[in-house]
Amino acid sequence: MSLGNNIHFLRRQKKITQEQLAEIMDVSRQTVSRWESSEVTPELNKLVELSELFSCKLDTLVRENLNIQEDIYSEIEIRKVLPFTMARYVIISPNPEDDVNSYMDNWARNSGLLTLFPDAKRIGWDFPFVSLELQHRFGLRGYEAAYIIPEGFETDYPGVEYEKQLEADYAAITIYDPFKSPFERIPNAYKKIMEYLQANNFKEKPQEKILSCFEYVYKKNEVTCMDVYLHVEGVTKASTFSKFN
Numbered sequence: 001m002s003l004g005n006n007i008h009f010l011r012r013q014k015k016i017t018q019e020q021l022a023e024i025m026d027v028s029r030q031t032v033s034r035w036e037s038s039e040v041t042p043e044l045n046k047l048v049e050l051s052e053l054f055s056c057k058l059d060t061l062v063r064e065n066l067n068i069q070e071d072i073y074s075e076i077e078i079r080k081v082l083p084f085t086m087a088r089y090v091i092i093s094p095n096p097e098d099d100v101n102s103y104m105d106n107w108a109r110n111s112g113l114l115t116l117f118p119d120a121k122r123i124g125w126d127f128p129f130v131s132l133e134l135q136h137r138f139g140l141r142g143y144e145a146a147y148i149i150p151e152g153f154e155t156d157y158p159g160v161e162y163e164k165q166l167e168a169d170y171a172a173i174t175i176y177d178p179f180k181s182p183f184e185r186i187p188n189a190y191k192k193i194m195e196y197l198q199a200n201n202f203k204e205k206p207q208e209k210i211l212s213c214f215e216y217v218y219k220k221n222e223v224t225c226m227d228v229y230l231h232v233e234g235v236t237k238a239s240t241f242s243k244f245n
Contacts, residue, residue, distance in 0.1 A: 002065045004038030009066045010054040011036075014199065025049060025209075055195040067187075072185060074174035078198045078232070081242045085166050087145035087160040090127045092134070095122065096143035104145045104160075111157035113147060121148045125214040160219070168210045170229040171197060178217070178226040186215075189228045202232040 011021050011032075018036075022029045025046060033039040051058045060066070087107070091100040104122060107211065108114045127142030134140040149162070171193045178185050190213075198206065206212055216227045 003041065003062050004036045005031075006061055006064070006066045007042075008036040008139050010050075010056065010061075014054065022114060024053065025219055030160065050072045053199075055199045065191050071236065072176055073189060074176075076171055076173045076193060079229070079242045081165075081229070085148055085149045086123070086146035086163055086165060087111075088144055088163055089160050090142060090144040092130055092140050093144040094141070096141050097145075098129070100124070100143050100145040100212050104147055107157065107159050108147050109215055111155040113149075113153060113155070116148045116153060120150060121216065121218075122146065123148065123214045123216045126210060163210060166207075166209045166213060168207075169203065169232055170242075171232050172227055172229045175226045175228065177224055179224060186228070188224070190224075190230070193228065193230045197230070197232060204231065205233045207231070 011018070016024075018029050018032045022032045025032070027046070031040065033111050035042055046237070047058060047061065051061045054061070088106075089100060089103055090096075091103060091105070093099045101122070101124065108122070110118060122145060124143060127144045130140060130142045146163075173189050173193055175185050175189050178189075181244040196202075204212070210231055211229075213230045216229070218225055218227075
């Protein structure tokens, strides 16, 4: 039964023991154990409390199989991203991700960036400033891509905007094989991060010179991975450090 497995899965994600969950829910540890083994179904009021505790919809808790997502998503962690400089460009089109990534790859080759730094990193994020009329009437969307500029690289090749990114903390999650089902897996990664922030009392706050979110695609052991980053405040200590340049 999915419900018991889901309670077990979400409890481990929240990093609490059966005893701690039992105390929160005002039940015995044995009751939690019986919930997770599907011997007993929690009463409706307890199901509501569980869904609120784990920041998930009641229908998701009861009906979906959340365990299968372990093979798709990593655990969420807080990463401190060190300052970097980027060359960026935005395209509004029916297929902006492919269009702007192709544009930036051409720029990186023509500018000499990939010749000097073949492992230069490219990131991307949604460009939100597209009117509803353009979206619904013409099917247009916006996406922005950027190459991280390594220290010491200079070029006069035109066609991009340069921007400096300040040091910032991000909640990050890795999606494995994101393009197998991109319109499900990628939005769900953002949803998972939002639920994590809510559960841990972190805050989102737009800030000048800091990207609100971005995505980084790479290969690991022949598997395509995408790291999704969402800027957060209220972090006392980041668990890992990232430096794209």
